[in-house]
Amino acid sequence: MLVFIAALPYVKVFKPNKSADERIYELIKRAAKVGVTIKSISMFFNPRDFTVYLDNLDLKVVLT
Numbered sequence: 001m002l003v004f005i006a007a008l009p010y011v012k013v014f015k016p017n018k019s020a021d022e023r024i025y026e027l028i029k030r031a032a033k034v035g036v037t038i039k040s041i042s043m044f045f046n047p048r049d050f051t052v053y054l055d056n057l058d059l060k061v062v063l064t
Contacts, residue, residue, distance in 0.1 A: 001036065001037045001038075001039060002028065002031060002036055002037070002038050002039070003039045003040065003041065004016075004038075004039070004040040004041075004061070005040070005041055005042070005043060006040060006041070006042040006043075006059055007042075007043060007044055007045070008042065008044055009042075009044040009046075009053070009055060010042075010055065011042045011055070011056070011059060012060070013059065013060040013061070013062050014040035014042075014059050014060070014061050014062070015061075015062040015063075015064070016028050016063065028063065029063050032063055038061050038063070039058075039061065040059040040060075040061045041054070041055075041056060041057050041058070041059055042054075042055040042056040042059045043055055
């Protein structure tokens with residue numbers, strides 16, 4: 001299983017940044033193709049109350 005954390009509030013989807021690192025992007029796609037579960041969650045830190053919030057335990061993953 002590969003789990004990604006999106007550390008921003010109210011994120012709608014997780015999508016690997018191909019332009020930042022094409023090799024990592026291709027490895028993630030290959031892992032998904034051979035059956036590795038790719039999962040993402042979103043959570044964020046609120047500096048006003050010094051609290052970490054778990055926003056979405058099942059954030060949609062987009063591999064295009």
